[in-house]
Amino acid sequence: MLQPDPSARYALCASIEHRAEAGIVRITSAGGDVQVEDDDHELLGRIVETLRACGGTAALAEILDRQGLPFQVIEPLLADLLGIAALHDVRHAWTYFHHLSANPFTVPPPLSEQEAYALDRWRPPAGQATTSVKPVATMAYARRSADLEAHLEAREPLDPKESMEQAIALAADTYRLEADEHRPLASGGAMWPLQFWAVGGPGDELDVVAIDHDHDRLTKVRTVTRDGWRGMFLPDPAVHEVIRRGAATVVITVDPRRTTGKYGNRGWRYALMEVGAAAHHIGLLAAERRVAARPIGGFYDLPMSKALDGGLPALLTVLVMA
Numbered sequence: 001m002l003q004p005d006p007s008a009r010y011a012l013c014a015s016i017e018h019r020a021e022a023g024i025v026r027i028t029s030a031g032g033d034v035q036v037e038d039d040d041h042e043l044l045g046r047i048v049e050t051l052r053a054c055g056g057t058a059a060l061a062e063i064l065d066r067q068g069l070p071f072q073v074i075e076p077l078l079a080d081l082l083g084i085a086a087l088h089d090v091r092h093a094w095t096y097f098h099h100l101s102a103n104p105f106t107v108p109p110p111l112s113e114q115e116a117y118a119l120d121r122w123r124p125p126a127g128q129a130t131t132s133v134k135p136v137a138t139m140a141y142a143r144r145s146a147d148l149e150a151h152l153e154a155r156e157p158l159d160p161k162e163s164m165e166q167a168i169a170l171a172a173d174t175y176r177l178e179a180d181e182h183r184p185l186a187s188g189g190a191m192w193p194l195q196f197w198a199v200g201g202p203g204d205e206l207d208v209v210a211i212d213h214d215h216d217r218l219t220k221v222r223t224v225t226r227d228g229w230r231g232m233f234l235p236d237p238a239v240h241e242v243i244r245r246g247a248a249t250v251v252i253t254v255d256p257r258r259t260t261g262k263y264g265n266r267g268w269r270y271a272l273m274e275v276g277a278a279a280h281h282i283g284l285l286a287a288e289r290r291v292a293a294r295p296i297g298g299f300y301d302l303p304m305s306k307a308l309d310g311g312l313p314a315l316l317t318v319l320v321m322a
């Protein structure tokens with residue numbers, strides 16, 4: 001049974017029908033109904049006002065205080081509402097969001113700010129050369145989502161090995177620390193919640209490689225069959241065909257525990273913003289290197305995440321064709 005927490009911020013996803021003359025309050029949500037009956041009209045009125053004020057912007061304790069309603073009085077009702085998912089704790093909005101997008105991930109408890117910053121991180125040796133930067137505007141205009149159909153018509157076959165090497169290089173250069181301890185992307189609070197993967201290689205068994213930016217290393221996690229990997233994507237014929245012919249994939253996943261401890265509900269939003277920046281950065285780097293790349297959001301959430309290591313929700317993929 002879910003216990004209400006006075007320090008939580010709840011949002012009510014239900015309609016409230018208050019029949020004052022009959023002493024009845026009925027709360028109706030997609031997950032079921034709850035009815036309260038009481039002769040004390042004033043008490044029912046306070047309960048209704050409390051529920052109406054649950055909009056995620058104030059802690060439950062503050063709302064109860066305003067209504068002059070003791071927590072114990074409303075606690076059983078709130079427990080019932082949590083049980084039918086009529087109330088949502090907005091600290092867990094990430095979980096709710098993924099539930100809505102058919103991704104059944106449950107987010108583990110967030111790391112505290114101190115724990116997140118204390119994560120072991122690789123530091124580059126001093127004096128390491130940084131990559132030369134070409135004019136950004138030129139590259140931004142040159143950036144294109146590769147035309148997959150045109151690629152399929154081209155006479156030049158794809159090189160699966162080269163595609164995989166380029167995918168790893170693009171992912172690594174998007175997030176890795178440089179010698180001055182800066183990274184190419186902005187990250188809310190410098191908490192770096194993204195995790196990058198590259199999937200590809202020659203043959204029918206593709207390597208699944210984790211690009212560990214915390215320790216500056218590549219880890220081959222497992223292999224996946226080319227057809228199995230293809231099946232992670234929605235049935236877009238061009239997407240399936242370029243993977244069949246050797247395209248590699250960069251996958252960007254998120255570890256929201258890193259940001260939700262510090263930022264609560266905003267943590268996952270920051271991660272979503274960051275993944276867009278990462279995909280764009282990969283596009284710029286690909287344009288600079290004249291490598292064809294295309295962001296692909298059309299994939300099956302849970303199978304894709306499971307094919308990596310199962311622990312992190314996948315947010316976006318980029319196909320890389322060299």
Ligand SMILES: Cc1cc2nc3c(=O)[nH]c(=O)nc-3n(C[C@H](O)[C@H](O)[C@H](O)COP(=O)(O)O)c2cc1C
Binds near residue numbers: 146279294316
């Ligand atoms: C978040 C995101 C998801 C995308 N998902 C797909 C996709 O599933 N399939 C696809 O063919 N293109 C996808 N694209 C590529 C866009 O269609 C493409 O960026 C857009 O048409 C603009 O073209 P340009 O990138 O050449 O400027 C995606 C792009 C973004 C940013």
